[in-house]
Each structure stands twice: as C-alpha cells, then as structure tokens.
Amino acid sequence: xxxxxxxxxxxxxxxxxxxxxxxxxxxxxxxxxxxxxxxxxxxxxxxxxxxxxxxxxxxxxxxxxxxxxxxxxxxxxxxxxxxxxxxxxxxxxxxxxxxxxxxxxxxxxxxxxxxxxxxxxxxxxxxxxxxxxxxxxxxxxxxxxxxxxx
Amino acid sequence: xxxxxxxxxxxxxxxxxxxxxxxxxxxxxxxxxxxxxxxxxxxxxxxxxxxxxxxxxxxxxxxxxxxxxxxxxxxxxxxxxxxxxxxxxxxxxxxxxxxxxxxxxxxxxxxxxxxxxxxxxxxxxxxxxxxxxxxxxxxxxxxxxxxxxxxxxxxxxxxxxxxxxxxxxxxxxxxxxxxxxxxxxxxxxxxxxxxxxxxxxxxxx
Numbered sequence: 463x464x465x466x467x468x469x470x471x472x473x474x475x476x477x478x479x480x481x482x483x484x485x486x487x488x489x490x491x492x493x494x495x496x497x498x499x500x501x502x503x504x505x506x507x508x509x510x511x512x513x514x515x516x517x518x519x520x521x522x523x524x525x526x527x528x529x530x531x532x533x534x535x536x537x538x539x540x541x542x543x544x545x546x547x548x549x550x551x552x553x554x555x556x557x558x559x560x561x562x563x564x565x566x567x568x569x570x571x572x573x574x575x576x577x578x579x580x581x582x583x584x585x586x587x588x589x590x591x592x593x594x595x596x597x598x599x600x601x602x603x604x605x606x607x608x609x610x611x612x
Numbered sequence: 613x614x615x616x617x618x619x620x621x622x623x624x625x626x627x628x629x630x631x632x633x634x635x636x637x638x639x640x641x642x643x644x645x646x647x648x649x650x651x652x653x654x655x656x657x658x659x660x661x662x663x664x665x666x667x668x669x670x671x672x673x674x675x676x677x678x679x680x681x682x683x684x685x686x687x688x689x690x691x692x693x694x695x696x697x698x699x700x701x702x703x704x705x706x707x708x709x710x711x712x713x714x715x716x717x718x719x720x721x722x723x724x725x726x727x728x729x730x731x732x733x734x735x736x737x738x739x740x741x742x743x744x745x746x747x748x749x750x751x752x753x754x755x756x757x758x759x760x761x762x763x764x765x766x767x768x769x770x771x772x773x774x775x776x777x778x779x780x781x782x783x784x785x786x787x788x789x790x791x792x793x794x795x796x797x798x799x800x801x802x803x804x805x806x807x808x809x810x811x812x813x814x815x816x817x
Contacts, residue, residue, distance in 0.1 A: 553756070553759070553760065556759055556760070556763055557755060557756060557759045560755075560759050560762060560763070560775075561755075563772060563774060564774060564775075564776075567774060572793050573791075573792070573793060574786070574791040574792065574793030574794060575774070575776045575793055576776065577776065577777060577778040577779065577782050577783075577786075578782055579754070579777065579778065579779050579782060580755055580776070580777055583754050583755050583756065584755065587756075
C-alpha cells in the first residue's frame with residue numbers, strides 16, 4: 463500500500479515540512495541516541511529512548527515526504543511508514559513495531575522486561591536507521607537537511 | 613467495548629483444564645503422535661483424567677488411537693468433520709505454547725534459544741480475550757532472530773506476544789541482583805516452550 467493509499471484512508475494527512483522542523487527532529491534523534499548510550503540508565507529506559515529516536519526518524523521522513531500521521535494510531539503508522547519513505551526493510555519495521563508495545567509495557571506496566579542485550583541491539587539498529595534516513599534525505603530532500611548534516 | 617474482558621476466560625469457558633491441555637497438544641502438533649506418558653508429562657494432569665479425556669475424544673472421532681506392538685499412541689484426527697474449526701479455536705484459546713514452540717523450533721534446534729517460557733495470565737490460566745502472551749526467552753538469540761517467530765505466532769494466535777530476550781549470563785546476574793520482574797517470572801506459573809523447570813533452575817544458579 464503506497465502513501466497515496468494511506469492518504470486516501472486518512473491514516474496520514476498532507477503536511478508541508480520546513481527546514482527548521484527537520485532540524486528540530488534530527489536534534490531530537492541525536493539527543494535520544496546520545497542519552498540511550500548512557501550505560502548507567504536502566505535497559506528499559508535505554509530501549510524506550512532509542513525507540514523514541516526511531517519514532518522521530520519516522521516522523522521526519524514522513525514530514526519530508528509531505529505528510530504527518532493522522533490522529534488514530536499515529537505512532538504505529540509513523541513507524542510503518544518507514545517502509546514507504548526511507549525504504550527500511552520489512553524485518554526492521556516489524557521489529558520496531560513490536561518494540562513499540564514493549565516500550566509501552568516498560569513505561570506503564572512493569573520494570574525489568576528489557577535486557578541490556580535487547581537495548582544494545584535496538585540502539586545499533588536505530589543508529590543504522592539514522593544513517594539510512596539521512597542518506598535518503600540527501601538524495602530526495604536535500605533542501606530540508608540542516609546545514610550541519612549536509 | 614461492551615463486555616469486560618475479565619469476565620471472559622475463553623479456554624476455561626469452552627473446555628475443562630485437562631481436555632484443553634490434550635486438545636492443545638494434539639491439535640497444535642497434528643503431524644505427531646504421542647505416547648500416553650508423554651501426554652501426562654506435558655500437560656501435568658493426573659493419568660486418570662487424561663485417560664478419560666482421551667477415551668471421549670477417540671470415541672468422538674477427534675483423536676486417533678494407534679498401536680505399535682505394546683505401545684499405544686494418540687494423535688489428532690485431521691479427517692474429523694470439525695478438525696480445522698476446532699484447531700483454530702484451540703490455537704486461539706489454549707495453543708500459545710504449541711504455536712510458539714513451532715515458530716521458535718529453528719532457534720531451539722540450533723541452541724540459540726536454550727529456554728523459553730510463557731508467564732503471566734496465560735500461564736496462570738486466567739487469560740481473557742484481550743490477554744497478550746508474555747514470553748521470556750533465554751539464549752544467544754537476538755530480537756532480530758526472535759521477532760519473525762513472534763510475529764508469525766501472533767498471526768496464528770490472534771494475540772499479541774511480548775518477548776523479553778535475555779542472554780543466560782545477564783538473566784542470572786539480574787535474577788541474583790533481585791530484579792522483581794524476573795523473580796516473579798521464575799516463582800510464578802509458567803508454561804515451558806523450550807526447557808523445563810530443572811533447566812530453569814540450572815540456568816538461574
């Protein structure tokens with residue numbers, strides 16, 4: 463299903479991104495990835511922060527493509543849209559989608575469900591995702607990239 | 613939603629514990645046959661109750677009884693008129709361990725998963741229509757390895773599966789460090805997918 467189908471279903475809405483917005487979102491991604499690397503934080507929080515970085519990457523790619531998520535299931539659809547924007551592999555998108563639920567569980571239901579190994583693995587995946595997103599931006603939306611990242 | 617999920621314990625409403633266990637095992641693995649002793653062991657029910665249930669299910673044509681020498685085996689009967697429908701109901705209400713065992717089998721056979729178990733409401737037998745499957749996996753498998761199996765199981769079960777994947781060393785360390793979550797899992801009700809209580813005790817030491 464393409465983004466135009468998503469638009470027809472109102473899963474996403476038309477949105478005009480500005481360079482300032484993209485710069486802010488990249489800054490959030492980099493802040494989160496930096497914080498997620500702090501070893502004394504719990505694995506639960508590290509996974510949650512890393513997931514947030516992935517979510518912001520999905521939002522910025524969607525914004526650069528001219529859209530924002532609709533009101534319902536906004537986070538889920540933002541993550542799934544990575545397939546259509548950056549061209550992220552389905553296996554990675556599925557993993558991020560599964561961790562969206564784990565992050566909710568960590569935040570609101572119980573502590574300790576995340577291992578350090580899981581947090582580290584997700585961190586490595588999202589670090590690669592950031593590089594992929596930046597490469598995609600350079601190729602398709604160069605005018606929106608913050609000057610420091612060009 | 614109009615109905616409180618807490619009022620609906622699907623598996624229990626449909627079948628008694630022993631029948632549910634027998635059906636989940638046999639319909640979850642329809643290509644295999646099981647010796648009576650193995651059925652007792654896997655579903656942890658008394659031999660009399662299991663024998664009675666198997667007798668009823670054989671009479672109804674849902675289960676096949678075959679003999680080889682002095683050994684008697686039981687298997688699901690895929691020719692039963694309601695086989696597919698019953699299998700779908702069992703998978704959705706009681707079949708989580710079997711479904712996950714099938715999906716994780718490649719990782720179990722390579723030793724990447726040394727132990728896997730279900731904890732939480734499904735293990736306690738108090739699941740509702742809205743319950744997730746809480747899964748703990750121990751071994752060298754990564755989330756990247758586990759998630760495809762989890763997604764496939766979710767599709768078959770119609771339930772979300774929440775995995776926690778721990779390397780054995782980290783599991784042991786966190787358990788000894790007193791992580792309440794892991795201590796609760798270890799001491800609470802469990803359904804083993806790979807390994808058993810003895811293996812868990814060994815890994816926790």
